[in-house]
Amino acid sequence: MALQHRRVRTLLVLFILGVLASIPAFGGSSVVGAVVAAKNASVRGVALMPGRTLFSGDDLRVEYGMTLVTMGKGSRMVFGRDTVASFERESSEVTAFLDRGTVSVYHPMDDLVPLRLEVGNLLIEPAEGFGTLGEVAVTDEGVVIKTTQGLLQVEPEGTGQAFQVPKGETVKFVPNLNKVAAASQQQGGAQPHRRRKGGFFWLPAGAAAAGGILAALAVSNAGGANDAANKARAAAGAAAADANGAANAANTAAQNAINFNCAVQKVADSILGNPPEASESEPPDCDDD
Structure with a gap:
């Protein structure tokens, strides 16, 4: 009888140790990154402070301010004013879903954790083998993607196309009005279908128009000088x-x-x-x- 009790206690101790050992793994798997700086921003309705850890499923809102988040080994995202975004951690990759606003993305070459950005049907990610710095802006007129350093890859799901945006280049995507109209009719006039937490269905447009959107965005961020x-x-x-x-x-x-x-x-x-x-x-x- 005593031997059986010892065996039960041993198995129980091993079980508890196994559970305790698994907690950091499960907890760490949902961590997106850490907030380094924040101004006029909130997560889940609570004011965001430096040092806060962001988890998968968190929703970020930036009003008249900014938020700097570090991820992986040196990667970072800077979210600008009037920005709404959310985060997801799957396996070893981090994805940010941008509903509106602007974000600057930096991904060093030695960071092996994939860092992705989704805007509607657009999947945007730094190419492997490059230290990449890029900017993405979502305005009423379209999505503008600019690469300052390295190489960004853009895949508009559902178009059969893929784009590479090298250093110094800019591309723009505009909403597919036919796709939006069709989705509205299917849902009885409701809001068009949104892929995950993103926005509308985007199609590529001309580079000249992209420059115009970036100029308009810069004016908007300058404050009251727009008019x-x-x-x-x-x-x-x-x-x-x-x-x-x-x-x-x-x-x-x-x-x-x-x-x-x-x-x-x-x-x-x-x-x-x-x-x-x-x-x-x-x-x-x-x-x-």
């Missing part, structure tokens, strides 16, 4: 168009140049907050309208 920048671009476009006909209408071109200078000055006054009457550098012949 002023739009006016400046419009004024510059008008001046350039008038300049094409200057050979046949010198007087008209001269007047347009004056108008352009006035427009630029007014935009500068608007940015600096100067009232019209306080501007000492306003060119002559400017109307006050």
